[in-house]
Amino acid sequence: MTTEPVISLRGVHAELGSRPVLRGIDLTVRHGEVVALLGANGSGKSTAVRSVIGQVPVTRGEIELFGTPRTRFREWARVGYVPQRTTAASGVPATVTEVVSSGRLARTRFGLFRKADREAVRRALDLVGMADRAKDSVDALSGGQHQRVLIARALAAAPELLIMDEPMAGVDLASQEVLAETLRRQVVAGATVLLVLHELGPLEPLIDRAVVLRDGCVLHDGAPPKAVGQHALPGHDHVHPHAPAGTEPIRTGLLS
Amino acid sequence: MEFLNYAFMQRALLAAVLVGITAPAIGIYLVQRRQALMGDGIGHVAMTGVGLGFLLSWSPVWMATLVSVLGAVFMELVRWYARTRGDIALAMLFYGGMAGGVMFINLTPGGSTSNLSSFLFGSLSTVSESDVTAICLLAAFVIVVTVGLRRQLFAVSQDEEFARVTGLPVRFLNLLTAVTAAVTVAVAMRVVGLLLVSALMVVPVAAAQQLTRSFAATFAIAVAIGVAVTIGGTVTSYYQDVPPGATIVLLTIGAFIALTVLATPLARRRARALAAAQPGGDPAECAIPASRSGGHGAVP
Numbered sequence: 063m064t065t066e067p068v069i070s071l072r073g074v075h076a077e078l079g080s081r082p083v084l085r086g087i088d089l090t091v092r093h094g095e096v097v098a099l100l101g102a103n104g105s106g107k108s109t110a111v112r113s114v115i116g117q118v119p120v121t122r123g124e125i126e127l128f129g130t131p132r133t134r135f136r137e138w139a140r141v142g143y144v145p146q147r148t149t150a151a152s153g154v155p156a157t158v159t160e161v162v163s164s165g166r167l168a169r170t171r172f173g174l175f176r177k178a179d180r181e182a183v184r185r186a187l188d189l190v191g192m193a194d195r196a197k198d199s200v201d202a203l204s205g206g207q208h209q210r211v212l213i214a215r216a217l218a219a220a221p222e223l224l225i226m227d228e229p230m231a232g233v234d235l236a237s238q239e240v241l242a243e244t245l246r247r248q249v250v251a252g253a254t255v256l257l258v259l260h261e262l263g264p265l266e267p268l269i270d271r272a273v274v275l276r277d278g279c280v281l282h283d284g285a286p287p288k289a290v291g292q293h294a295l296p297g298h299d300h301v302h303p304h305a306p307a308g309t310e311p312i313r314t315g316l317l318s
Numbered sequence: 319m320e321f322l323n324y325a326f327m328q329r330a331l332l333a334a335v336l337v338g339i340t341a342p343a344i345g346i347y348l349v350q351r352r353q354a355l356m357g358d359g360i361g362h363v364a365m366t367g368v369g370l371g372f373l374l375s376w377s378p379v380w381m382a383t384l385v386s387v388l389g390a391v392f393m394e395l396v397r398w399y400a401r402t403r404g405d406i407a408l409a410m411l412f413y414g415g416m417a418g419g420v421m422f423i424n425l426t427p428g429g430s431t432s433n434l435s436s437f438l439f440g441s442l443s444t445v446s447e448s449d450v451t452a453i454c455l456l457a458a459f460v461i462v463v464t465v466g467l468r469r470q471l472f473a474v475s476q477d478e479e480f481a482r483v484t485g486l487p488v489r490f491l492n493l494l495t496a497v498t499a500a501v502t503v504a505v506a507m508r509v510v511g512l513l514l515v516s517a518l519m520v521v522p523v524a525a526a527q528q529l530t531r532s533f534a535a536t537f538a539i540a541v542a543i544g545v546a547v548t549i550g551g552t553v554t555s556y557y558q559d560v561p562p563g564a565t566i567v568l569l570t571i572g573a574f575i576a577l578t579v580l581a582t583p584l585a586r587r588r589a590r591a592l593a594a595a596q597p598g599g600d601p602a603e604c605a606i607p608a609s610r611s612g613g614h615g616a617v618p
Contacts, residue, residue, distance in 0.1 A: 093543040116483075153350045154526055156472075156533040160472065164469070164472065164481070165480075173470050
């Protein structure tokens, strides 16, 4: 296994509006690593991953993907992105297969689907245990099933790097186990993973390293912090009612 | 079928079929992006094109195409750069476009606002030979884009951020959607009219959705509804001497209401079938064990 950095951030600053959200963060994810980005609401963890995929402009610092400066990076088929799940439905019905097929476009030429592409879509659905729902409308799915579809969409292009924004948020226990198992198999197959998490939860055994952000700065970079006290109890739901609402606007990308 | 003997009716029916195909074909992406009223805005802008066509003695269809494409590009640029004040800029564009149309047509020697009315509400007898040529060429462009790039347009309209991360040229595809919508307005202008064109982009899609679960089926049924109502409206307009645009739109809304009524038992049957197919899944109704439920209204 090489130790070539797959993601590399050096002194990255970013703003939302005119409010600084990232204030010079360094982050390196090496080939085959599973790195969790932790922090409270508004700590900048979502903004950090969104800056990696080019959805948030960087005001200072450098970002590299697979050794290429992000602004010149074009091999997007190597990256699978799972956005934060939204409840906002699209204006027109779409089946699970149709949504997952979008993820395969990066591997096609002019969007023409061959047999191999259709098989890749079916395989991705199999991986998340949604093959039996392939022809159902995505509107008919539960939150956890919807999340599994979004992960299948990212896996359809067989990416080397998976970037996931809060994959466990609002996901039922059964789906959480499926997701953890899917991710485990991807890691065994050699995938590199960067995920934003609110807490480690059922993914804890998979995580090599945790990076904790606070107020747009890296607070901790190393072994995953051990949950203590009440936080360690199984089924503990970590809710922050005191977090000011709207500190970090949820930007869905589903047309603003 | 004696109406087929008249050349003007042959032209009108050909134009009507092309409108019935193209308007829902681009409309489905606008509905998916929740920009259902975009066609209406472009229709207003196209009025300036019609007015300029009269003033300069050029083809109103081609001038409307040119001006509405420019308007659509401007609308996309506003969406990129002026997020907060965008709606004000769009309002100025729409009403400026309408005022421009009225102004130019009145500046034309012998022109008056009454010349505009066949473009606003559609008119069968005025579809000329050259209009049909223009409509065929423009409709071909719309069909090539909406069918040929359906996967890309679907992905961008479904989740713009994800589409960008798959490396799709999102800005280009957004621009192409806007331009195609503008071209469709010019295609539909002669038959349904500028003020009613948006209805034919949106309502067939909304009607089709009552029956469908997939995007592909919604697309196919919306186009089928579009063709049925444009032909039906054109023929009705010939026999009853009523304006074609209004007839077509009322028929479309009728189709929407009929399908909505029809779909209610269908949805129920589908839900039952789904519940039956998943014996281990969630039961359709709450079943609290008797020992735990404290009767009606009891608070534990």
